[in-house]
Amino acid sequence: MVTAKATSLDVARLAGVSQSAVSRVFSGASASEKTIAKVRAAADRLGYRPNAMARAMKSGESRIIGLLVAYLENHFYPVALEKLSNELQARGYHILIFMVPNNAEDIDGIVEELMDYQVDGIITASVSMSSNLTDRCAASGIPVVMFNRAQDGTGLSSVTSANVEGGRKVAEFLVAGGHQRIAHIAGWEGSSTGRDRALGFRLGLADAGVPLLAEIDGMYAREHAAEATRTLMARPDPPDAIFVGNDHMAFAVLDVLRHELGYKVPGDVSVVGYDDVPLAAWAAYDLTTLRQPVKRMVDATVETMLGQIEDPARPAQKTEISGPLIMRGSARIPKGWTQ
Amino acid sequence: MVTAKATSLDVARLAGVSQSAVSRVFSGASASEKTIAKVRAAADRLGYRPNAMARAMKSGESRIIGLLVAYLENHFYPVALEKLSNELQARGYHILIFMVPNNAEDIDGIVEELMDYQVDGIITASVSMSSNLTDRCAASGIPVVMFNRAQDGTGLSSVTSANVEGGRKVAEFLVAGGHQRIAHIAGWEGSSTGRDRALGFRLGLADAGVPLLAEIDGMYAREHAAEATRTLMARPDPPDAIFVGNDHMAFAVLDVLRHELGYKVPGDVSVVGYDDVPLAAWAAYDLTTLRQPVKRMVDATVETMLGQIEDPARPAQKTEISGPLIMRGSARIPKGWTQ
DNA sequence: GAGTGTTTTGCAATCGTATGCAAGGGGCAG
DNA sequence: CTGCCCCTTGCATACGATTGCAAAACACTC
Numbered sequence: 001m002v003t004a005k006a007t008s009l010d011v012a013r014l015a016g017v018s019q020s021a022v023s024r025v026f027s028g029a030s031a032s033e034k035t036i037a038k039v040r041a042a043a044d045r046l047g048y049r050p051n052a053m054a055r056a057m058k059s060g061e062s063r064i065i066g067l068l069v070a071y072l073e074n075h076f077y078p079v080a081l082e083k084l085s086n087e088l089q090a091r092g093y094h095i096l097i098f099m100v101p102n103n104a105e106d107i108d109g110i111v112e113e114l115m116d117y118q119v120d121g122i123i124t125a126s127v128s129m130s131s132n133l134t135d136r137c138a139a140s141g142i143p144v145v146m147f148n149r150a151q152d153g154t155g156l157s158s159v160t161s162a163n164v165e166g167g168r169k170v171a172e173f174l175v176a177g178g179h180q181r182i183a184h185i186a187g188w189e190g191s192s193t194g195r196d197r198a199l200g201f202r203l204g205l206a207d208a209g210v211p212l213l214a215e216i217d218g219m220y221a222r223e224h225a226a227e228a229t230r231t232l233m234a235r236p237d238p239p240d241a242i243f244v245g246n247d248h249m250a251f252a253v254l255d256v257l258r259h260e261l262g263y264k265v266p267g268d269v270s271v272v273g274y275d276d277v278p279l280a281a282w283a284a285y286d287l288t289t290l291r292q293p294v295k296r297m298v299d300a301t302v303e304t305m306l307g308q309i310e311d312p313a314r315p316a317q318k319t320e321i322s323g324p325l326i327m328r329g330s331a332r333i334p335k336g337w338t339q
Numbered sequence: 340m341v342t343a344k345a346t347s348l349d350v351a352r353l354a355g356v357s358q359s360a361v362s363r364v365f366s367g368a369s370a371s372e373k374t375i376a377k378v379r380a381a382a383d384r385l386g387y388r389p390n391a392m393a394r395a396m397k398s399g400e401s402r403i404i405g406l407l408v409a410y411l412e413n414h415f416y417p418v419a420l421e422k423l424s425n426e427l428q429a430r431g432y433h434i435l436i437f438m439v440p441n442n443a444e445d446i447d448g449i450v451e452e453l454m455d456y457q458v459d460g461i462i463t464a465s466v467s468m469s470s471n472l473t474d475r476c477a478a479s480g481i482p483v484v485m486f487n488r489a490q491d492g493t494g495l496s497s498v499t500s501a502n503v504e505g506g507r508k509v510a511e512f513l514v515a516g517g518h519q520r521i522a523h524i525a526g527w528e529g530s531s532t533g534r535d536r537a538l539g540f541r542l543g544l545a546d547a548g549v550p551l552l553a554e555i556d557g558m559y560a561r562e563h564a565a566e567a568t569r570t571l572m573a574r575p576d577p578p579d580a581i582f583v584g585n586d587h588m589a590f591a592v593l594d595v596l597r598h599e600l601g602y603k604v605p606g607d608v609s610v611v612g613y614d615d616v617p618l619a620a621w622a623a624y625d626l627t628t629l630r631q632p633v634k635r636m637v638d639a640t641v642e643t644m645l646g647q648i649e650d651p652a653r654p655a656q657k658t659e660i661s662g663p664l665i666m667r668g669s670a671r672i673p674k675g676w677t678q
Numbered sequence: 679g680a681g682t683g684t685t686t687t688g689c690a691a692t693c694g695t696a697t698g699c700a701a702g703g704g705g706c707a708g
Numbered sequence: 709c710t711g712c713c714c715c716t717t718g719c720a721t722a723c724g725a726t727t728g729c730a731a732a733a734c735a736c737t738c
Contacts, residue, residue: 005479007693007694007695008694008695009694009695017717017718018717018718018719019694019695019718020695020696020697020717020718020719020720021716021717021718022695023694023695023696023697024696024697024716024717026695027695027696027697029696029697030715030716031716031717032715032716032717035716035717047475047478049451049454049455050455050694050695051396051455051457051693051694051695052455052456052457053392053395053396053401053456053457053693053694053695054396054693054694054695054696054723055694055695055696056392056695057390057392057393057396057693057694057695057723057724057725058694058695058696058697058722058723059695059696059723060723062392064435071421072417072418072420072421073417073418073421073617075414075417077417078411078412078414078416078417079411079412081411081436082410082411082412082438085436085437085438086438086440089437089438094435094436094437094452094456095435095436096403096433096434096435096436097420097424097433097434097435097436098424098428098433099421099424099425099428101425112388113433115388116388116389116390116391117391117392117433118390118391118392136386139386140344251621251623252621254623255621255622255623256622258622258623259622259623259625260622278412279618282590282591282594283594283595283597283598283599284590284593284594284597284598284623284624285623286598346723346724346725347724347725348724348725356687356688357687357688357689358688358724358725359687359688359689359690359725359726359727360686360687360688361725362724362725362726362727363686363687363726363727365725366725366726366727368726368727369685369686370685370686370687371685371686371687374686374687389724389725390723390724390725392723392724392725393693393723393724393725393726394724394725394726395725396693396694396695396723396724396725397692397693397724397725397726397727398693398725398726399693
């Protein structure tokens, strides 16, 4: 007898109890066995389920997390999104997803919309927030966790991989491989990840006494990375190794090197990426890359988020998770290094 | 003066009007210029925005669309999701996203959760629904649109590409290319897309009088497709052309053919996929494939969805959109065929 | 200035649930 | 049996908005 939609009052009447009894049964408050049984029976008969909207309105907790994503083109994000959604779903939360247009101006409007829905928290994936926005969220007591991006100055929690350390590892790896002319096609310098990876990379090279041949901002975009590759290889002293700011760009670099310019990888040039998206393991690319441990990053994000929801007073928390270098076939492997 | 959170009543008091006046200003009902100005000013000062939850509860319209997705591993879905989200956002709707676990049993529970949120509609992406579920949605008057999958018998709207026609086009293309031993690694036979593409392909071959060498269900999974490829190539009469049920599997097929078994593509074997995900155009794969016009499919999905929300009496609508064959480098191009 | 018609506005009820409060009921010790 | 305490239960209210209704304000015409 599943009619249009039953309310707690309908159930109450059918069960012969008060509406509050029904509410108590479904919100886990205390009730006698007898009442619980009667209510459950009636609810089943009517197909009743509590109205999440009404519940949210009354309690002020929507159990919805707003997710801001800039682009899904880079496979890292779909993968993260999938895990994030599963994890939150398991904890009884759900994701209201918002794509952020490239023009960073509109983001304020988007966040406003988010807040209209009384979201319990906001997770941003590779999105920066204006300080104005940060303040609003703080004022409303809405926790924010930045995933795969950090932002100094703001009091926001963030979860990233250990980007400086990661950049450094790549530098050590390339130096150990005996490369002489090392270049970097960097992640967007407007992002903390791009800057940190580049910084770590430069530090690592400096420590080894190897100069950085060139650095070009690839903007995390295929086209920019491809163009940067052409520029680099057109030099009189083209690089014999390129560290690329993320896998997504590295694929473009490999495409240009192999299929457009006819270079051998890693024979002529070694290429190293960053992320270790699934595609990096596919034979066509077989990309050596520094892995971002998505699962652990997601777990940390969820923990931080729920922690702050439970205790709004908890201070912001910046988590860095380090990942291993995954050696595959796109870069010469130094003697003695093993997986 | 952005305090915790202002309600319409706060605004009303500050503006010196009634709470209903505030409501009317923000819901676009008629009001005098003077009132509008006063309310707007007060609202700005308080940082007031209407509470979407409360609005949803009262009006019964949440302006939220539930989206059920099975997996994001196949790039077709992130791309579609991005467009879908943008499109709906532009129309004032938002997406509550749910990942459906592989065990199809749980899907009922997921849909229940969806309905708890009073979603205005449900879009499923490559997910099948039990008839039980279908009934519940119908009973609740919640429109459902299936994206990239159709289901007979249910009265549900669906938007797909013209899969039978598409399969046929591929058959004609391969036959025209002079291939003799043509095999098919099919999409999951439990899905309408997989079945229809295979059906069209067989029909096309039959019309041309060319036999189908073999057909294996690739389950839309990389590993299955890879294994199927090994099986096919181990035959005494290995195929000289393989039509693969979607790009995602086709990449695995190419990886195995080229890097594991050492075949030349398209020299030894031609490979054709289905979808035309961005990756298909990248040089490393350069995959000939039948394009599913995502943009148009998404548009149709949104139109159908909103149409049914506006007028619940509107009958279900099955849309099929045909796409072109995109000729790239993974399959021999018949003489005289041009892009 | 009175009469008529059209807006504008406020009052109050309502959506479906949660919860403080006080009354009711049951169990147990004395 | 009485008294005390604790667990259940129902009543009534609140959450923040929308909306029907009727009174009030306004605009015009005669």
